Amino acid sequence: MFDLFKNTQSGEKPAVRALTSPEELMVGDIIKFQFLPQPELSGRQFEVAAITTYDFEHENYPRFALQDDKGLLIFLSVHNRQGKSVLAISRQADRDEVDAIFTLDKFAEVFEEGSVTLTATPYAPLASWLGSSYYKALDCRVGYLHIGDYRNQPLPEYEDDSEGIDYYLLRDSSEQFAIDIEIGDNDDSSVYVTVYQPLTAIAEMWPAKG
Secondary structure, X not given: OHHHHHHHHOOOOOOOOOXXXXXXXXXXXXXXXXXXXXXXXXXXXXXXXXXXXXXXXXXXXXXXXXXXXXXXXXXXXXXXXXXXXXXXXXXXXXXXXXXXXXXXXXXXXXXXXXXXXXXXXOXXXXXXXXXXEEEEEEEEEEEEEEEOOOXXXXXXXXXXXXXXXXXXXXXXXXXXXXXXXXXXXOOOEEEEEEEEEEHHHEEEEEOOOO
């Protein structure tokens, strides 16, 4: 009790979190991007609105849902590519957008066995998020998507806050763009257009206030 009273009276303040890597982000933290080819990101600030956790057999990692002051939602995760950490920044694409980029019939070939190559049709609303041609880099990787942040606690043993997913990954020939596809327990599908950027694409990070 004496030590606590002494610290309070001395005016000492608790240490402020110092963010040195995007992997340390928590809900409420703020990031600002450098000037990037994607106008929705370039020079803009986003707040970490939520965190979910991808859980595969030999790997798990957080995904950060980021929201700007206009309500735009994007997703950020840190991936290891050939021994180097990179940012994977994603926007969700709806059914009509997928049809405009690939056609739904052509896109369905992703779920067939074997290799596939998809040519992307130029689509102005997502032009800076798209490569020209994609190949299947991962075919039906089975895992779970957990609601919440499990970096500092055990993954849940029960599936109440989790969803099984089949995950497919397409990459373009330049290795700068990707398409992430998740098929959930109820056969609901989510498609994301993804760009890869170096960690230096984040100009600044600030911890949540309070």
